[in-house]
Amino acid sequence: MKNNLKINKIKDCFTYNLKINKDSRGYFLNILSETLLCSRVPLKKIKQINLSKNKKKGTIRGLHLQKKPYSEDKFVLCIKGQILDIVLDLRKKSETFGKYVTFNLSENVPKILFVPKNCAHGYQTVTDDTIVLYLHTNNYYPKYDSGINPLDRKLNIDWPITKKIISNKDKKLKNLANYEV
DSSP: OOOSSBOSOOTTOEEEEOOEEEETTEEEEOOOOHHHHTTTOOGGGOOEEEEEEEOSTTEEEEEEEEOTTSOOOEEEEEEESEEEEEEEEOOTTSTTTTOEEEEEEESSSOEEEEEOTTEEEEEEESSSSEEEEEEESSOOOGGGEEEBOTTOTTTOOOOSOSSOEEOHHHHTSBOGGGOOO
């Protein structure tokens, strides 16, 4: 079945490629600087940095967001392995509300994904032993933690790995049809 919720673009959601400097010792990668982000998000806005290690391919995390008044932008970088990343637009007045885009993030092609406020974010690991780095423009407040069930049949996300490893918390998230903005 063709998914009519997937689109090519969500306003303000983008990736940018990082320049990798390799030599005989390995490589150097600048993942964040004012020159990269000053037009989008000043560095002083970064309030939290998180790291996620995933042991097995097929692991799904998300689709998560933090609700108002603590909405946040996120920067996401896969620093080890490969993931299929999903951004779901939950901005009520957006032309793409309820639609999602996918991104392949990998250590082999380093790029950062920018997830705008009020968009849910999640991913599935495509390889074992993945590590994902997140930078957030707000602190975490459990009371405002929210999300959409990544297995919602109406979303019909084509997850690349059939055997899915998912937390009970994420399985219990609301479906898009029952989500309150």
